[in-house]
Amino acid sequence: QFQLVESGGGLVQPGGSLRLSCAASGFTLDTRSIGWFRQAPGKEREGILCINRSGTYAKIADSVKGRFTISRDGAKNTAYLQMNSLRPEDTAVYYCAVVQNFWTPCTLNYHEYDAWGQGTQVTVSS
Numbered sequence: 001q002f003q004l005v006e007s008g009g010g011l012v013q014p015g016g017s018l019r020l021s022c023a024a025s026g027f028t029l030d031t032r033s034i035g036w037f038r039q040a041p042g043k044e045r046e047g048i049l050c051i052n053r054s055g056t057y058a059k060i061a062d063s064v065k066g067r068f069t070i071s072r073d074g075a076k077n078t079a080y081l082q083m084n085s086l087r088p089e090d091t092a093v094y095y096c097a098v099v100q101n102f103w104t105p106c107t108l109n110y111h112e113y114d115a116w117g118q119g120t121q122v123t124v125s126s
Contacts, residue, residue: 001026002115004096009120012086016124020081022096022117029077030055033099033106035113036070036081038092038122045095047108049081059108064090086124093119 008020022034035050049070051058058070067085072078079096097113104112 002098002100004098004115004117006094006096006117006120009094009122011123011125013126014087014124016086017082017084018086018122020083020094020096020120020122022079022081024077024079024098027098028074029079029098030072030074031102033104034070034072034079035097035099035106035108035110036068036079037095037097037110037113038090039095039119040092043092045110046092047110050106050108051079052106053102057106059106061108083122086122088124091122091124093121095119 003025005023012018033052037045037047039045048061048064051070069082071080097116100114
């Protein structure tokens with residue numbers, strides 16, 4: 001059974017940085033494409049970053065391009081979302097997710113993902 005647990009959220013001032021972690025259990029993280037998503041109150045869930053299982057291909061939403069990056073640590077079976085130059089509009093609950101099948105490519109479409117973490121709140125405010 002796939003399980004994902006996010007951590008690292010919190011309150012940060014505009015322009016600040018946070019690193020979110022996504023710890024996986026029950027499977028090996030680098031056998032699946034991984035995505036990071038966010039959902040603000042009253043808005044649809046937004047795909048912001050994904051990386052394929054080999055780590056050779058990624059997609060980044062325009063809203064976070066140049067500010068957010070995704071990475072993985074195979075030894076720790078953990079994925080990361082590094083967020084820099086945070087803005088108030090980045091405030092949301094952030095989720096990591098993985099696709100069910102090893103052949104599913106990296107995509108920002110949340111319908112392609114089957115296993116989700118519980119989410120972690122990120123609030124950007126002065």
